[in-house]
Amino acid sequence: MRWTLKPVPPLEKVNHLANKLSVDSNLAKLLVQRGIETFEQARCFFRPSLSNLHDPFLMQDMEKAVKRIEEAVSNNENILIFGDYDVDGTTAVSLLFTYLKSFYPNVATYIPDRYAEGYGVSFQGIDFAEDNNFSLIIALDCGIKAIDKVNYAKEKGVDFIICDHHRPGKTLPNAIAVLDPKREDCNYPYDELCGCGVGFKLIQALASKHNQTIDDLMSYLDLVAIAIAADIVPMTGENRILAYYGLKQINSSPRNGIRAMTHQLKKKTLTITDVVFVIAPRINAAGRMKHGNYAVELLTEENIDKANTMAAGIEVFNNDRRDLDKLITEEALKQIEENKETKNFSSVVYQKNWHKGVIGIVASRLTETYYRPTLVFTKSGDKLAASARSVNGFDVYNALEACSEYIEQFGGHKYAAGLTLLEENYQKFKDKFEQVVKNSIPKELLLPEIKIDLEIELSAITPKFYRILQQFAPFGPQNMRPTFVSKNVKDTGYSRKVGADEDHLKLSIISEDGTKFNGIGFNLGNKHPQISNGKPFDIVYTIDENTWNNNTTLQLNIKDLKVTE
Template identity: 80%
Template sequence: MRWTLKPLPTLDKVSSLAKKLSIDTNLATLLVQRNIETFEEAKSFFRPDLSKLHDPFLMQDMQKAVDRIEKAMANDENILVFGDYDVDGTTAVSLMSSYLKTYYPNVATYIPDRYQEGYGISYKGIDFAEDNNFSLIIALDCGVKAIDKVEYANNKNIDFIICDHHRPGNELPKAAAVLDPKREDCNYPFDELCGCGVGFKLVQALASRRNQTIDDLMPYLDLLATAIAADIVPMNGENRILAYFGLERINTNPRSGIRAMTHQLKKEVLTITDVVFVIAPRINAVGRMKHGNYAVELLCEEDFETAQTMAADIEVFNNDRRDLDKLITIEALQQIKENNETEDFSSVVYQEDWHKGVIGIVASRLIENYYRPTLVFTKSGDKLAASARSVSGFDVYNALEACSEFIEQFGGHKYAAGLTLSQENYKNFKDKFEEVVKNSIPPELLQPEIKIDLELELSAVTPKFYRILQQFAPCGPLNMSPVFMSKNVKDTGYSRKVGADEDHLKLSIVSEDGTKFNGIGFNLGKKHAEISNGQPFDIVYTIDENTWNGNTSLQLIVKDVRVSD
């Protein structure tokens, strides 16, 4: 692992903030690193406030969107709420449709089939709308580049309202309204909303016309927090406010579907990490293994017993998904070894019977083994389809662009993309992709990086320090959970390997000033020899609580260790 210490802010900024807030300089440093430099900014950070949400009508086309929906309702039109099959899309469809149905009955939902229709607005979905007399489609988490499909709908007298958060192309679809804070001509103050977030702003605007306040919209914030966490959007600005209150909702009065997925966790307080690793994979598994509309049905279900039955089905889908991705990962790793490609600069693997719904997960798993840009292909009709994943700092989208002579279709962004090509071009593409990566990736990017906020003396890790640290949550991009480094610690003699295969490292350490701490290092069992010979070593860690036999104490979640210089 590459250890990278973040630059320290200037001492005068840190000292000034520490004095204003009456906190130590370590905490002040962490805040300034997050661009929090004044008392007011710190107050907003530590005390999120729903009144600080922006006026939804600041978003370009918001008035048009509200007017078109109100016109539809006045004319008894049928409204179809359309969204993608991932977490952001299904939560957005659930939020929008369930809100509209509180005061208008002619609302239905549509999630495209992952395998037959693919991502985004589909011709099949528009045909469904025509066949069933829908004259307005509200598209969520997709559509900002669907120029031809919106034109196709216009020719059938079907209007679109698009709520998207992806970057638009040079031209916008000719829709009744295009809500996207990333539009060049949109002056909305926060442009990092997820798709569900843009949908929520439309709901907020509709609610204001009915004299409803943000308090009336609280029941929808559990869905929005789930989308914000799963879509890995920046955890600042409006996202952090909405995630904070959405998490509060999840912990106090969640909708039946979310309660059904989480009630077996036996945790007093669910965190954003629980949303990412418990709720989100189960919602995603539905779109991968069955159909995304089943997730919408669960998230809109009001009866808890029915929701429990549905959640049990989803648990089966998720377990099937887990088994599949484990099996395919084993087969893919074997393929890399058999082809003598362990020393390559990229991983490109293909097998025709691999399940298309999990190849993106498998690509991520392969990166855990061979840290390099990775593509996993499978057969899709008469073509090959792939999911691409990248390593931190390397733009896989640009790399694919350099191989476009062999690709029929591709899309995505810097770290994740999808593509299709014909079978006869697979070998040429694979060779070209390896060549492109080899010639363009800096060597250090082939080594995983741990970004460290701050070097800390172990004696600084106190219950008071941890209590304030907890208030940094919810964490995510631009507000990651703080990572620390402490140098020259030693094993007390009680550190040991743990776990069925001794994969993990249970640490008992002491610093130079005599401060002692316990820690756990997952998948660090192989490092036991480095730390148990009495030699000083350095650790990188986050801080957590551990409860054992009714006693709660602070412990370190150790991410890596290395012998001290």
């Protein structure tokens, strides 16, 4: 693994902030690294405020969107809320549906079938709208490239409002309004919202016309926080404010669907990590294993008994998803090994029977294993569909763009994308993608990287230091949990391998000044021989708490270690 220590910020800025906040220099360094240099910036960081959310009408086309929705309400039109089948899409649909339904009855939801319709706005969905007398479709987390679909709807007398956060193409769809902060002509101050975040800005704008304030919208923030966490958008600016208050909502009075999914957890307070690893996979499992509608029904269910029954069903989907994920990952790894492609610059695999609902997860697993830009293909109707995942620092969207001659359709982000192509173009695409990656990826990006915030002494880790560190949460991209390096520590003699297969390493270490700490290194059991001979070594870690026999202590979560040269 590559250890990359972030640059130490200028001393004068660190000292100035440390004095203003009365904190030690290590905490001040962490803050300056995050762009926080003044008392006011620190106040906004440590005390996120809903008053710092931007005016939704700063977003291009927001006025048009609100006007068209109000028109639909006053004319008694039927409104269809359309969204993608993943977490961001289903939470966005649930959010807008619940809000509109609170004052207007003629609203329904539509989630495309992952297998029959594929990603995004579908002709089938538009036909459904026409057949059922819907004159307005509001598309969430999709639609920015649906030019032909929006034109098709227009011919049928169905209007579109698009709320998306993906990168637009050269031409925007001919919709009534296109809300996307990534539009080149959009001057909205924050362009890293997720799809559900854009949906929230729409209800914020609608609420202002109904004399409602942000306080009236608190009950919707649980959904926004889940989408922010699941879609891996930067945990900065508005996202951090929305996630902060969304977590408060999840922990104080979540909607029934979320309560039903989390009631089995024994934790008093859920964190963003719990959202990512407990709530998000279960919402996703519905769209992967059955239908995204199931997730929307759960997230909008008002009866707790029904919500509990539905959550039990989702638990079954999630367990099935886990089994499939494991099986297909094993088959994909075997395919790479058998084809002698472990030295390639990319990993591209295909099996026609692989379940389309889990190929994204499998792509992530392969990326973790080989640390290469990865695509996993399966058969989808008369075409092949793939999920793409990338390594830190490499733009897979741009790489796909360079191979567009062989692609039917694609979309996504820098690190995750989806595409379809004709089966006869699979090998040509695979060869071209490998060539593009080989020619453009810096070699160092093919080694996993641990970004280290600071080098500190173990003696700097105190309960007060940890308490303030916890206030850096919620964590996420661009505001990750701080990672530290400490050098020349030694095993006390009590470190040992643990776990059923002795895969993990339970550490007991001492620093040069005599400070002792315990730590846990998951999947580092094979490093025990390197440290048990009394030689000094360096550790990279985050800090967390460990509770044992009702006794809570600080422990180090070891990410990697290296014997000192």
